[in-house]
Amino acid sequence: MSSGVRRISLGIDWLDYAMLGGGVPRGNWLLITGEPGVGKSILTIQAAGGANVDAMPVVYVSTETRFFDVVRQARQFNIDLSDAVSLADVLAGKVKDVKTNLVVIDLFGLAREYRELLRAGEEEEGKSKARSPLSMEVVMASIERAYEVLGVSEEGKVTKDVLVIIDSLAPDVGPCAGDG
Numbered sequence: 001m002s003s004g005v006r007r008i009s010l011g012i013d014w015l016d017y018a019m020l021g022g023g024v025p026r027g028n029w030l031l032i033t034g035e036p037g038v039g040k041s042i043l044t045i046q047a048a049g050g051a052n053v054d055a056m057p058v059v060y061v062s063t064e065t066r067f068f069d070v071v072r073q074a075r076q077f078n079i080d081l082s083d084a085v086s087l088a089d090v091l092a093g094k095v096k097d098v099k100t101n102l103v104v105i106d107l108f109g110l111a112r113e114y115r116e117l118l119r120a121g122e123e124e125e126g127k128s129k130a131r132s133p134l135s136m137e138v139v140m141a142s143i144e145r146a147y148e149v150l151g152v153s154e155e156g157k158v159t160k161d162v163l164v165i166i167d168s169l170a171p172d173v174g175p176c177a178g179d180g
């Protein structure tokens with residue numbers, strides 16, 4: 001492709017070159033849809049592993065699988081995600097001196113910490129609405145925290161390309177719903 005768009009390789013040749021003309025256009029979301037069980041989740045794990053090999057920071061949001069199951073499922077496909085860190089573990093103080101390129105946000109694992117994630121913003125705005133850990137506000141706040149853990153944000157601005165993967169989205173929730 002000769003357009004000026006920079007493309008981010010997912011490390012999956014058939015997807016990058018046969019389907020995407022070199023990878024995901026930088027700054028865009030790629031929506032993967034398909035029947036249950038066709039392999040969408042495995043594909044996202046493969047992309048996380050591929051980006052990790054290329055030393056690209058990755059935020060992997062899982063709404064349906066626990067952190068350890070993501071790593072275990074990857075291992076079954078010979079994808080090494082053993083240096084992945086769970087955001088819930090970081091927030092709970094279980095992981096110190098984090099050095100990783102791959103932060104997994106397992107939304108069920110965040111059930112205890114998500115109120116804390118939202119607290120700062122809510123105090124400022126004087127809101128006290130209870131939200132579910134699966135709300136888009138929690139997803140967006142978690143991704144911001146993951147950027148900090150990866151060391152790719154400064155004063156709220158992202159300083160490096162990051163691959164953000166969300167598996168999966170409910171059909172009625174758009175990826176940028178929090179941005180207005």
Ligand SMILES: Nc1ncnc2c1ncn2[C@@H]1O[C@H](COP(=O)(O)OP(=O)(O)OP(=O)(O)O)[C@@H](O)[C@H]1O
Pocket residue numbers: 034035036037038039040041042043168
């Ligand atoms: N390339 C593959 N080779 C062998 N088995 C695979 C492959 N991809 C996926 N599978 C198997 O197929 C099953 C479903 O895959 P996966 O969970 O990725 O599907 P999915 O599209 O995400 O489904 P859902 O819509 O239910 O989330 C899993 O048991 C997985 O181990």
Ligand SMILES: [Mg+2]
Pocket residue numbers: 040041042167168
């Ligand atoms: Mg799936």
